[in-house]
Amino acid sequence: MLREECKALLDAFNKVTACYRHLVLTVGGTSDSQNLREELKKTRQKAQELAVANRNKLTSTLKDKSLSKDDKAEFERLWVIFSTCMDLLETDMRRALELGQEFPLNIPKKHLIQTGMSGGTSGVAARAMSVQNMKYDADRNIDVMDLKDLEEEIHQVDQMMYEMEMNINVPQWTVEAKQNLGAELKATVSAEASTPGLALVEERKAICDLSKLLAGVVFSAVLIIAIVLAVCVVKLS
Incomplete structure (x- = not known):
């Protein structure tokens, strides 16, 4: 029962981090909007909640001295998967921070660059200069507070990962795979x-x-x- 509970919790965390990565890739694109930024915030906060839940559950389980050898090996495997997901989440949060700083949402429409969609080259160049010379009002920037929160959350995730390494030291190369090398490929061919x-x-x-x-x-x-x-x-x- 404990195995299944940990697997279900880890699976939920994995799905949320994958969703967050998908959303991050759209920042600064044509589908970027205030709704996207709000969805990004909700998704990363959900990911962090699941991360804490996974850490607490796996940490307490791996510290249990009564675990059998097979159970310990299985939970160590789950721990490695969890650590990898944490690395991906931290990387995507940093990417979201960089993109959010590069593509603020409060740029007036008249200053947006229409890259080849309309207007001549002189008009595009003029709009580009307008964007470069613009000074954003921090008080009116709807992204400022969220980016500050994101910076703090990145620091918290880094601290959490450091504590994880200190509390549970499971090197990835010590964990055995559940399938033989090339098993998936052989199964596909079969x-x-x-x-x-x-x-x-x-x-x-x-x-x-x-x-x-x-x-x-x-x-x-x-x-x-x-x-x-x-x-x-x-x-x-």
């Missing part, structure tokens, strides 16, 4: 080979190759006969 449609394709391919071989043999025989006949005609003449 599944494809067992597919009736693929088997039919392979059979047709074999027949096609045999037909090509026979055609080549016949062509070579005809060519040899033609050469022999030509030589005979030359000698007789």
Whole structure:
């Protein structure tokens, strides 16, 4: 029961961090908006809540001296997966901070650069200069407070990861994989080979190759006969 609980908690954390990464990649793009920034904030806060829950659960479990050898190995594997997800979350939070600083939302529409969509090159250059020379009012910038919060949260995540390493030291190379090397690839190949449609394709391919071989043999025989006949005609003449 404890294994399944930890796996479910880790799976939820993994899904939220993946969602957060997807949202971060859209910052500064055509779909960027205040709604996106709010969704980013909610998602990263949810990820941090799940991170704390995973850390507490796995830490208390791994410190249990009564764990069997198999259980300990399984929870250490989950711990490595959790640590990797934490690294990804911290990286994406830093990326979100950089993009948020580069692409503030309060730029007036008249100063946005329409890159090739409308206007001549002189108009685009003029708008670019306007953006470069603009000074943003921090009090009116809706992103300022959120970016400050994000900086603090990044620091908290870094501190959390440091404490995790100090409390539970599980080097990644000491954790054994649950599958043999290449097991997934072999399973995929086996599944494809067992597919009736693929088997039919392979059979047709074999027949096609045999037909090509026979055609080549016949062509070579005809060519040899033609050469022999030509030589005979030359000698007789």
